Amino acid sequence: MTGDNSAFDNSAQAVFSQRDSSSPSLGQNVNMSTTQLSPTAAPIRPVLPDGLVVFVKRDCATCELVSPVLADLRDRADSVTVYTQDDPSFPDNLSDVIDDTTLEMSWHHDVETVPTVIRVIDGAEVERTVGWKRTAWEEVTSVVGLGTDLPDQRPGCGSLSVDPDRAAALAAAFGEAVLRSRRVELASLEDDIEAMFDRGWSDGLPLVPPTEQRVMAMLAGTTRDPQEVITLAPPDLVECTVEKIAINAVMAGCKPEYLPVVIAAVEASCTDEFNMHGALCTTMGVGPIVVVNGPIRDRIGMNYGINAFGQGNRANSTIGRALQLVIRNVGGGRPGEIDRATQGQPGKLGMCFAEDEAGTPWESLAVDQGMDPTDSAVTVFCGEAPRIIVDQQSRTPESLTNLLAEALLATCSPRMIYGIDAMLVLSPEHMARFVDAGWSKAKFREEILARLQVQTDTVLSGHNGIDEGLPVEFGGAELPKFRPGGLLLAHAGGPAGLFSSVFGGWVSGAKGSIPVTKKIGS
Amino acid sequence: MSDANAAAGTVLLDPTGELNPTAIPKSTRPESLAGLTVGLLDISKPRGNVFLDQLESHLTALDATVMRFMKPTFTKPAPVDLRHEIASQCDAVIEALAD
Numbered sequence: 110m111t112g113d114n115s116a117f118d119n120s121a122q123a124v125f126s127q128r129d130s131s132s133p134s135l136g137q138n139v140n141m142s143t144t145q146l147s148p149t150a151a152p153i154r155p156v157l158p159d160g161l162v163v164f165v166k167r168d169c170a171t172c173e174l175v176s177p178v179l180a181d182l183r184d185r186a187d188s189v190t191v192y193t194q195d196d197p198s199f200p201d202n203l204s205d206v207i208d209d210t211t212l213e214m215s216w217h218h219d220v221e222t223v224p225t226v227i228r229v230i231d232g233a234e235v236e237r238t239v240g241w242k243r244t245a246w247e248e249v250t251s252v253v254g255l256g257t258d259l260p261d262q263r264p265g266c267g268s269l270s271v272d273p274d275r276a277a278a279l280a281a282a283f284g285e286a287v288l289r290s291r292r293v294e295l296a297s298l299e300d301d302i303e304a305m306f307d308r309g310w311s312d313g314l315p316l317v318p319p320t321e322q323r324v325m326a327m328l329a330g331t332t333r334d335p336q337e338v339i340t341l342a343p344p345d346l347v348e349c350t351v352e353k354i355a356i357n358a359v360m361a362g363c364k365p366e367y368l369p370v371v372i373a374a375v376e377a378s379c380t381d382e383f384n385m386h387g388a389l390c391t392t393m394g395v396g397p398i399v400v401v402n403g404p405i406r407d408r409i410g411m412n413y414g415i416n417a418f419g420q421g422n423r424a425n426s427t428i429g430r431a432l433q434l435v436i437r438n439v440g441g442g443r444p445g446e447i448d449r450a451t452q453g454q455p456g457k458l459g460m461c462f463a464e465d466e467a468g469t470p471w472e473s474l475a476v477d478q479g480m481d482p483t484d485s486a487v488t489v490f491c492g493e494a495p496r497i498i499v500d501q502q503s504r505t506p507e508s509l510t511n512l513l514a515e516a517l518l519a520t521c522s523p524r525m526i527y528g529i530d531a532m533l534v535l536s537p538e539h540m541a542r543f544v545d546a547g548w549s550k551a552k553f554r555e556e557i558l559a560r561l562q563v564q565t566d567t568v569l570s571g572h573n574g575i576d577e578g579l580p581v582e583f584g585g586a587e588l589p590k591f592r593p594g595g596l597l598l599a600h601a602g603g604p605a606g607l608f609s610s611v612f613g614g615w616v617s618g619a620k621g622s623i624p625v626t627k628k629i630g631s
Numbered sequence: 632m633s634d635a636n637a638a639a640g641t642v643l644l645d646p647t648g649e650l651n652p653t654a655i656p657k658s659t660r661p662e663s664l665a666g667l668t669v670g671l672l673d674i675s676k677p678r679g680n681v682f683l684d685q686l687e688s689h690l691t692a693l694d695a696t697v698m699r700f701m702k703p704t705f706t707k708p709a710p711v712d713l714r715h716e717i718a719s720q721c722d723a724v725i726e727a728l729a730d
Contacts, residue, residue, distance in 0.1 A: 291649055295640035310646055319644045347648030356646040387706030438646040620704040 154217045157234065160188025161250055162227045164209070164220045167199035169266035172224050175241050176200035178256040185252050194223065194269045215270035216283050222265035226250065240265035277326035287328070287335050288321060290352055305360070310438055312430065312458055316360040327355040330365025331372065332631045339372055340379035342440030343386035344447045349375060349439045354431070357438055361431035361459070366409045367424055369629050370487060371431045374399045374461070377489040377627040378432060379440075384622045388491045388615060389442040394454040395615040398492045398532070399429055399461035400599060402475035403485030405629055411463035415603030418462050418495055418610070429459030454494040465601045469540050471550040474599040478626035485629040490532050490597060491622035492612035496520075500539070501607040506546040509539060510553070513609065514560035518590055520613040524568045524578040526588050530595040530614035530624065536602035539609045550598065561590040592617050597624060661723060665694035670721035674705040686725060 163179060165172040180202050182189045190207060193199050194215055197208035209215055218227070222239035228249050229235065238245040242262040247253050270279060295304045301318040305311055317323065328335050328351070335352040342349040351372065358371050378385045378397045388395055401411055412422035420426060436442045444450065450457070466473050475486040498516040503509035513533065520531045535543075543553050565586045570578035579588075595617050602609075615622050661667055669690050671683045687697045700717055702709045717724055 288644060291645040293643045293645050295643065297640040299640055301641050301643075304641075305643075318641060319646060320641060321644065324644050342648065345648055345650060347650060349648075352644075353646065353648075356644045360646060384706055386708065391706070434646070439648045441648060441650070616704075616706055621706050 164225045166194040167196040212270040220268045281321045319356045319359040330368035345441035357434040358431040362427040373487045373629040377625040382623040383625045396457040400488045401463040405485035406463040413463040413465040417601040429461030488626040491615045495610035530617040532597040532612040667722040670724040672726040673701040
């Protein structure tokens with residue numbers, strides 16, 4: 110699969126070569142110098158000249174205010190070097206101002222505010238002050254009587270080198286070579302989007318080009334080291350690092366704050382219990398369904414209301430997609446190759462939703478799976494597309510439970526007994542039937558499981574002229590539709606609509622797939 | 632900025648696993664199965680045994696010695712020990728896949 114790229118690939122592992130970047134994701138064009146970094150060396154931090162070093166920008170009232178002070182210092186101090194971040198002709202009253210519009214000096218020396226005055230002795234910073242405060246400036250510069258006609262102090266302004274819009278570009282330009290993935294250099298006339306389709310990276314929809322800047326920005330969404338190996342991605346059992354997940358998350362269209370959720374979903378799906386390898390190879394149309402619980406849902410703006418399983422919400426749509434792209438690109442699992450699904454299902458593009466926790470007193474899915482209610486967690490369930498269960502007439506919890514059980518008995522087929530798990534997602538209107546009657550989740554679970562016992566005689570192979578079914582040796586018994594623990598319960602959806610949904614599962618238990626819940630890290 | 636840089640295209644990070652797999656050459660195909668030991672691997676799918684029973688009788692008629700093996704589940708790759716067992720005892724293997 111990587112052989113296709115050989116004609117285009119840049120063989121250098123971690124060379125940062127900067128060009129004028131007019132990426133729309135940045136606030137402004139950042140004029141960057143060409144900086145080459147070797148894969149193994151730390152970035153070279155430029156040394157400050159000895160004496161006093163001042164960082165200013167024109168677009169700062171305080172810098173404007175102190176420009177006469179800088180002229181004064183030029184006369185009275187041994188050496189005063191001035192770096193300007195935006196306009197090399199500022200301050201107008203000084204000559205020999207150094208252009209730091211690339212922000213290289215400012216970035217390397219952690220300038221967060223302008224003006225910043227640093228005293229440097231033998232190439233090392235001794236002390237600094239930020240903004241304008243006469244007493245502080247006199248102490249740092251060892252010159253008294255500065256700016257006597259100025260107010261005693263004035264706060265500074267934000268340094269351009271810490272502007273959030275530029276952070277990713279600057280980190281990519283000047284930071285340590287944190288990115289280890291091979292660089293793929295496209296031809297100048299090559300269309301970025303088409304190029305990614307051509308290389309087989311796509312799931313059928315356009316991808317966001319994973320440039321160094323975008324990936325650096327994405328990596329800011331986690332505290333984990335980019336080279337930390339999260340799992341071995343099946344089917345090729347490739348080491349899947351945080352960096353690889355970030356690259357695919359960029360392509361999926363994720364925001365950096367979604368990355369911890371994607372990482373947790375990858376971690377959960379690639380466990381032996383979940384058995385992603387099996388989920389890929391199977392002819393059944395199943396895929397990992399990601400359910401998110403906890404405070405992170407609102408923090409990143411997930412949807413657990415109207416159209417919760419559908420389109421329209423960036424977090425829901427891209428988190429599920431990022432997981433599938435990791436399996437495709439890092440793990441090597443692709444339709445027609447290892448993926449042999451007969452018909453598949455649309456959720457294999459990506460299926461992720463959040464649970465509505467506030468709308469019910471019931472425990473969340475994550476809590477059922479052993480998490481604390483305050484944890485943010487993902488649960489991955491190997492399942493098909495959701496199937497609607499319609500009940501618009503039941504007004505009692507008993508009647509609704511009867512209907513739900515009747516519908517659940519048909520999951521996958523009425524003849525499928527004990528072999529598959531399922532996840533029932535109640536809508537708010539259906540949930541209200543139970544909550545209004547004072548049913549706890551435990552009570553509901555007990556009631557519905559009691560209605561999911563199957564008389565095996567009715568589902569034997571050959572019964573009713575149907576070959577599919579349990580072997581005749583199983584006759585005369587009673588079996589539950591689902592294995593113990595095989596029915597997951599969750600809650601999501603808009604405020605109106607007397608419909609719930611069931612996601613049928615795949616082969617259940619240790620021989621197939623077991624739902625896995627993982628805590629979402631930082 | 633140099634002309635070379637000005638003409639360069641977008642640089643992307645490789646999203647793939649960047650594998651460089653070692654190519655393992657296949658064993659030579661035997662001319663005939665007579666006198667050879669052929670392993671039949673059942674992947675535990677319903678009626679896989681029916682198909683393999685048929686194969687066994689055909690192979691026996693061709694003077695091959697048949698050994699039967701079974702994977703614990705069709706959902707995961709065969710355990711390493713099983714693969715080793717097959718490889719060390721058989722000259723060829725037939726695997727019953729799919730449904």
